[in-house]
Amino acid sequence: MRFHTRKWVKPEDLNPNGTLFGGKLLAWIDEELALYTIIQLENTRIVTKYMSEINFRSSARQGDIIExxxxxxxxxxTSLTLKCEARNMMTRETIITIDHTTMVNLDADGKPKAHGKSAIEYIKDRL
Known part of the structure; x- marks a missing residue:
């Protein structure tokens, strides 16, 4: 698995228990999946269609760095299906896993559109 993004857990990210609010982590993940899909499919019109079971396995605290x-x-x-994991960068402990998220490529009218891609492309190979 390729780890693309790091987030620093700040006071505003915490729940009343003093740990990372799950909704905040899911927002970070959804944004990262969308950005990854936009780059892969070369289209900014992307939506999250489906997320499978979300498995919270451990928590994070203020000051932790999440990958x-x-x-x-x-x-x-018309879609890209992704697997995702968030982990504590320092301990490598898994915080959350999502086995399947389907991101859909849209046209200008908001309808699913074929993207014509079949393999991961890296930016360095496009330049």
């Missing part, structure tokens, strides 16, 4: 990792599972005709 978000992504793997591509499948290229569909």
């Amino acid at each position: 978000i990792g992504i793997d591509v599972i499948k290229f569909g005709i």
